[in-house]
Amino acid sequence: xxxxxxxxxxxxxxxxxxxxxxxxxxxxxxxxxxxxxxxxxxxxxxxxxxxxxxxxxxxxxxxxxxxxxxxxxxxxxxxxxxxxxxxxxxxxxxxxxxxxxxxxxxxxxxxxxxxxxxxxxxxxxxxxxxxxxxxxxxxxxxxxxxxxxxxxxxxxxxxxxxxxxxxxxxxxxxxxxxxxxxxxxxxxxxxxxxxxxxxxxxxxxxxxxxxxxxxxxxxxxxxxxxxxxxxxxxxxxxxxxxxxxxxxxxxxxxxxxxx
Amino acid sequence: xxxxxxxxxxxxxxxxxxxxxxxxxxxxxxxxxxxxxxxxxxxxxxxxxxxxxxxxxxxxxxxxxxxxxxxxxxxxxxxxxxxxxxxxxxxxxxxxxxxxxxxxxxxxxxxxxxxxxxxxxxxxxxxxxxxxxxxxxxxxxxxxxxxxxxxxxxxxxxxxxxxxxxxxxxxxxxxxxxxxxxxxxxxxxxxxxxxxxxxxxxxxxxxxxxxxxxxxxxxxxxxxxxxxxxxxxxxxxxxxxxxxxxxxxxxxxxxxxxxxxxxxxxxxxxxxxxxxxxxxxxxxxxxxxxxxxxxxxxxxxxxxxxxxxxxxxxxxxxxxxxxxxxxxxxxxxxxxxxxxxxxxxxxxxxxxxxxxxxxxxxxxxxxxxxxxxxxxxxxxxxxxxx
Ligand SMILES: [Fe+2]
Numbered sequence: 001x002x003x004x005x006x007x008x009x010x011x012x013x014x015x016x017x018x019x020x021x022x023x024x025x026x027x028x029x030x031x032x033x034x035x036x037x038x039x040x041x042x043x044x045x046x047x048x049x050x051x052x053x054x055x056x057x058x059x060x061x062x063x064x065x066x067x068x069x070x071x072x073x074x075x076x077x078x079x080x081x082x083x084x085x086x087x088x089x090x091x092x093x094x095x096x097x098x099x100x101x102x103x104x105x106x107x108x109x110x111x112x113x114x115x116x117x118x119x120x121x122x123x124x125x126x127x128x129x130x131x132x133x134x135x136x137x138x139x140x141x142x143x144x145x146x147x148x149x150x151x152x153x154x155x156x157x158x159x160x161x162x163x164x165x166x167x168x169x170x171x172x173x174x175x176x177x178x179x180x181x182x183x184x185x186x187x188x189x190x191x192x193x194x195x196x197x198x199x200x201x202x203x204x205x206x207x208x209x210x211x212x213x214x215x216x217x218x219x220x221x222x223x224x225x226x227x228x229x230x231x232x233x234x235x236x237x238x239x240x241x242x243x244x245x246x247x248x249x250x251x252x253x254x255x256x257x258x259x
Numbered sequence: 260x261x262x263x264x265x266x267x268x269x270x271x272x273x274x275x276x277x278x279x280x281x282x283x284x285x286x287x288x289x290x291x292x293x294x295x296x297x298x299x300x301x302x303x304x305x306x307x308x309x310x311x312x313x314x315x316x317x318x319x320x321x322x323x324x325x326x327x328x329x330x331x332x333x334x335x336x337x338x339x340x341x342x343x344x345x346x347x348x349x350x351x352x353x354x355x356x357x358x359x360x361x362x363x364x365x366x367x368x369x370x371x372x373x374x375x376x377x378x379x380x381x382x383x384x385x386x387x388x389x390x391x392x393x394x395x396x397x398x399x400x401x402x403x404x405x406x407x408x409x410x411x412x413x414x415x416x417x418x419x420x421x422x423x424x425x426x427x428x429x430x431x432x433x434x435x436x437x438x439x440x441x442x443x444x445x446x447x448x449x450x451x452x453x454x455x456x457x458x459x460x461x462x463x464x465x466x467x468x469x470x471x472x473x474x475x476x477x478x479x480x481x482x483x484x485x486x487x488x489x490x491x492x493x494x495x496x497x498x499x500x501x502x503x504x505x506x507x508x509x510x511x512x513x514x515x516x517x518x519x520x521x522x523x524x525x526x527x528x529x530x531x532x533x534x535x536x537x538x539x540x541x542x543x544x545x546x547x548x549x550x551x552x553x554x555x556x557x558x559x560x561x562x563x564x565x566x567x568x569x570x571x572x573x574x575x576x577x578x579x580x581x582x583x584x585x586x587x588x589x590x591x592x593x594x595x596x597x598x599x600x601x602x603x604x605x606x607x608x609x610x611x612x613x614x615x616x617x618x619x620x621x622x623x624x625x626x627x628x629x630x631x632x633x634x635x636x637x638x639x640x641x642x643x644x645x
Contacts, residue, residue, distance in 0.1 A: 182359075
């Protein structure tokens, strides 16, 4: 790289960093208004400098012997490792139901074409488990964080969710919060979010020339007829709008692709 | 290929020219034949009557006494057929603020001005303004004054609740009135009164207006004609023979469709009771922004389209006789919107044309409603609501 180019790159990188810092600060402030920031995974340090992976429960962890940061496993190795991690989880939770959807529906277990191991098509590439058991039985058990909950938890979760949906409700009904330059809000044409059909997404929208997600359509409507500035996909207002719209269609079967 | 295959437009204009040519010098018998043939061709194509057929209908009212007399002798009450057009629910902001809604009402004005022959009058169905601001009402008045035919004004809640009708009445006069036209008694109502929900909540005029402007809030009360106006209506109709066809223009539907969205008139039953003694009553209403029709006893109800936006069908309460319009395309500003005409037939009943922009117009006949759906059912939509 020529020195002059180098300098330009450095200046550019610097201003990008500054810009993103400003963006992040603004973003985080906005997040607090509508949603809280996500917590990060807490991983134990590896003894031998290997990669450490945590399960979705946020607790069960395992070190992958011989895998250094930046390296990648083959599909076979990855399957073997996943099995071990799951076995560890099941050892800790011998009575927990693990629903084997693929095992019951072998056709659905195709590995994606071109993946390292290739598709067996027979559901062999899934992690074995003890099978299904009634979820209701575990509704109020003690001892773990994951899937152990009480009446109080339901109340808290519901209150949290409803608050978020309510924030979306406010935005949906407010030209000002939507940033409309012409005083138009969504409820004017969609009372109770009628005719927004969130259950039909994703679907191909000819005019957008792509398979649209609900948020693409929300943005389309924010631009016109609402005449506001489009929102980033993870903008707290977008998330709240999605929450409100989806909440209005509770109980309607999912029907992706429907027009 | 070009010679043998004609485009839909070509066929349409050929049909039209043919009808017009034939009409120029024909007696009543030929005239009826042509209209029947046009109708037949139209039905065979599975279309709702397009403009060719409307022209024939309208011709009856306006080509002069030769044809007019024939029709008039069929009317029980001696009323003469005529047409009127409607434009409704434009929800205007100032021109500089919202070009979209302005464009839509201007399009409707162009549509109506292009009608040949011209309708006897144009009904404006209410909600001229979005938030009742003087500038919004004045913008609307300027645009409507571009209409060639005379305009009859009706008020909607969006015009009313900022200043409780002050500016609107200053511009257009009293919101309740009646007139007689070609043997039909016409009544225009202010059917969007509400019980005072604002004083106790200490709302500003703008807050009151904005509350009424929203559909899905439970804060406001329901629309009503009110006791005073019902008294007025009783007195107004006292002198009218029960055989005289009655045409009522009302912004709210004058029946109960869906309460949570105020697609509703709280004292609908009382108003209907006042209209019950008359043989033929037609209510034309605004507010609901969709193809909507109903028959309750002797009363036929037709909702008007909006120029600004279509509303979804309510989740319950839709009258059985309503055939839904197609769901609108969100990528087409004009889809699901429109204007329309109505033909008051010789007997005083009313056929109504829903002129849906960018789609085939749909005619809903009085015979469909008055037979409670047994005859002349309009075609089902391709994309119903779900
Ligand atoms: Fe209205």
